[in-house]
Amino acid sequence: MIVENWDQLTFRVNREAYRSAEIFTRERGWVWTHTWLYLGHETEIPNPNDFKVRTLGGRPLIFCRDTAGEVHAFLNSCPHRGTVLCRESEGSTRLFQCFYHAWTFRNNGDLAAIPDADAYESSDAFKASMGLRGVPRLEIHEGYVFVAFDPDVPPLLEHLGDAADYMTMIEQQHVGGMTTLPGTQQYSVRGNWKLAVENAMDGYHFAPTHNTFVGYLRESGFAVTDDNQYAYNLGNGHGLLVLTGHGGRISMLWEPRFGEDERVRTEQHRAEMAQRLGEERAHYVADESHILFVFPNLLLFDIEGLSIRQLEPVAPDQTDVRAWQLVPRDEDSAARALRMKTVVSFVGPGGLATPDDIEAYEAVQRGIQATAGTAVPELDYSDMSRGMADEVKGVQGRSTDEGAMRGFWRHWIDAVGLEDGLQVHGERPASFLEGRDVR
Amino acid sequence: MTATTNTHSVRCQGRTITRPEVEDFLYSEADILDHWDYDGWLALFEPGARYEIPTTDYRPGWSPHETGSFVDDDWDLLRARIKRLKSRKAHAENPHSRTHRLVSNVRLSEHTEDSFRVAASFVVHRARDGHFDAYVGWYEHVLVPTEDGLRFRLRRSVLGHESLAAGARLSFIL
Numbered sequence: 001m002i003v004e005n006w007d008q009l010t011f012r013v014n015r016e017a018y019r020s021a022e023i024f025t026r027e028r029g030w031v032w033t034h035t036w037l038y039l040g041h042e043t044e045i046p047n048p049n050d051f052k053v054r055t056l057g058g059r060p061l062i063f064c065r066d067t068a069g070e071v072h073a074f075l076n077s078c079p080h081r082g083t084v085l086c087r088e089s090e091g092s093t094r095l096f097q098c099f100y101h102a103w104t105f106r107n108n109g110d111l112a113a114i115p116d117a118d119a120y121e122s123s124d125a126f127k128a129s130m131g132l133r134g135v136p137r138l139e140i141h142e143g144y145v146f147v148a149f150d151p152d153v154p155p156l157l158e159h160l161g162d163a164a165d166y167m168t169m170i171e172q173q174h175v176g177g178m179t180t181l182p183g184t185q186q187y188s189v190r191g192n193w194k195l196a197v198e199n200a201m202d203g204y205h206f207a208p209t210h211n212t213f214v215g216y217l218r219e220s221g222f223a224v225t226d227d228n229q230y231a232y233n234l235g236n237g238h239g240l241l242v243l244t245g246h247g248g249r250i251s252m253l254w255e256p257r258f259g260e261d262e263r264v265r266t267e268q269h270r271a272e273m274a275q276r277l278g279e280e281r282a283h284y285v286a287d288e289s290h291i292l293f294v295f296p297n298l299l300l301f302d303i304e305g306l307s308i309r310q311l312e313p314v315a316p317d318q319t320d321v322r323a324w325q326l327v328p329r330d331e332d333s334a335a336r337a338l339r340m341k342t343v344v345s346f347v348g349p350g351g352l353a354t355p356d357d358i359e360a361y362e363a364v365q366r367g368i369q370a371t372a373g374t375a376v377p378e379l380d381y382s383d384m385s386r387g388m389a390d391e392v393k394g395v396q397g398r399s400t401d402e403g404a405m406r407g408f409w410r411h412w413i414d415a416v417g418l419e420d421g422l423q424v425h426g427e428r429p430a431s432f433l434e435g436r437d438v439r
Numbered sequence: 440m441t442a443t444t445n446t447h448s449v450r451c452q453g454r455t456i457t458r459p460e461v462e463d464f465l466y467s468e469a470d471i472l473d474h475w476d477y478d479g480w481l482a483l484f485e486p487g488a489r490y491e492i493p494t495t496d497y498r499p500g501w502s503p504h505e506t507g508s509f510v511d512d513d514w515d516l517l518r519a520r521i522k523r524l525k526s527r528k529a530h531a532e533n534p535h536s537r538t539h540r541l542v543s544n545v546r547l548s549e550h551t552e553d554s555f556r557v558a559a560s561f562v563v564h565r566a567r568d569g570h571f572d573a574y575v576g577w578y579e580h581v582l583v584p585t586e587d588g589l590r591f592r593l594r595r596s597v598l599g600h601e602s603l604a605a606g607a608r609l610s611f612i613l
Contacts, residue, residue: 089496089601183494183507186602190570209530212523219519257515318605325507337504341511345519350492350509350609352516352523355531358608362568 233407
């Protein structure tokens with residue numbers, strides 16, 4: 001499936017990985033059943049009794065806060081016969097009632113009532129066995145709620161590894177912390193979910209694919225470059241792009257298109273950050289843009305503004321996407337308006353850039369049919385070798401290299417449990433680059 | 440939607456504007472967009488105007504300045520969007536989508552001294568890449584009468600969908 005060759009400095013991924021129904025089923029059964037998955041942000045359900053419904057790895061879930069304030073994730077399915085229990089997309093309720101036979105549950109999962117419960121032998125014991133089915137594991141890091149359908153996954157922080165600190169950096173951006181906003185971008189793409197991951201970890205496509213957006217930035221007085229931009233393989237399939245060459249950052253890194261008022265706000269905020277976090281930490285938090293991928297379904301675009309993007313594979317060639325804007329809780333209203341305008345001008349299916357990304361990976365999905373079942377099987381591979389020569393020399397991978405993708409694919413092949421899925425020829429270099437620690 | 444007693448006409452800037460006049464304006468706008476005449480389309484806006492598409496979970500009253508949205512263009516961004524769409528490097532629309540728009544259920548309501556609101560329904564059919572999508576929703580526009588005819592101050596398209604279907608990204612003007 002994957003051929004990594006250090007003699008020839010090539011890294012190739014068989015295109016069946018994007019096409020095959022069998023691989024897709026394997027991913028559902030392995031990756032999406034035995035790995036921590038991003039469910040949602042705590043601030044989406046800020047108050048007791050708030051709930052949202054959401055499908056994860058194809059499983060309908062209720063994401064809710066109970067009356068006592070505790071966060072839960074329940075299978076959205078009546079324990080009686082399996083009916084979807086909650087058919088609203090969001091709201092506030094203490095009780096979930098199944099419309100089919102009127103079984104009723106509290107929002108902490110306890111069974112509240114079964115009509116005519118006396119018909120069941122030893123009714124109390126039966127009732128006690130019929131609570132809502134919660135997910136086996138739920139842990140929260142900096143407000144990001146993760147769940148696992150396998151009770152034996154390692155602790156969340158162990159899974160997140162170096163990715164955890166980049167999530168902390170986001171929370172540290174503003175003294176009052178961050179919150180999600182209503183107005184969720186929900187859309188679907190005719191492409192495999194892994195193409196969305198590759199696209200996010202790929203600085204190489206930026207200039208050609210986003211030519212029109214780069215032109216807009218240049219006209220607004222910003223010099224766009226690929227210099228000092230790096231790609232990191234953070235391990236466990238996580239990846240990071242560190243970008244300093246394009247796009248300002250609302251309240252952190254000013255550029256002319258943001259206007260003079262924002263310049264003043266940015267200076268004040270930078271001074272506050274330096275005092276609160278120290279100069280060095282404030283530099284990492286404010287002066288670099290980060291695109292963080294947390295295996296397998298979370299992307300954090302910490303760029304002009306902050307977008308959380310969640311991937312939900314529907315079929316080998318279809319992926320549902322949900323995206324939220326994450327903002328400082330106590331933000332000046334003019335800064336907030338500038339942030340929202342700026343963020344959605346870039347990200348999302350109606351922006352000036354994301355539609356071209358989607359076009360690109362939908363085009364890959366169509367194009368990889370060209371070599372399916374070919375009489376020359378070695379043609380049926382996608383190439384991700386860019387930057388391997390630098391890895392041998394111990395030079396830090398640039399954002400325009402494909403090192404973060406290689407890290408993703410090495411972890412993916414382990415996660416889907418394909419025997420002999422990865423062939424390594426030659427020796428991985430001693431200076432093989434993984435991780436980045438700025439703590 | 441605001442209920443009005445009379446949606447046949449409104450008084451604005453000392454003039455009476457009738458529904459057929461507004462319908463003609465919206466029909467010709469649809470025609471301009473379906474013929475990919477984006478300079479002609481931009482000429483239908485007053486300087487400083489806005490173009491908005493809220494997300495599919497939109498609730499009436501939400502402000503694009505305080506919520507996520509699909510499109511939140513001020514005048515600068517709107518012009519950047521048009522410039523981009525006219526470029527052959529707007530890859531998501533090269534080749535162009537074919538669209539066909541139907542506008543109906545047009546209702547007028549008075550808003551301020553110099554502008555008025557228009558509500559209308561739309562269906563936009565779009566063909567691209569061997570697929571055919573339909574976008575359904577309503578408009579919540581603010582129009583101003585000028586010497587040269589009606590102009591948009593705010594052009595807002597609100598989708599009736601629960602989410603955007605596969606392939607149905609908003610790379611064109613909705």
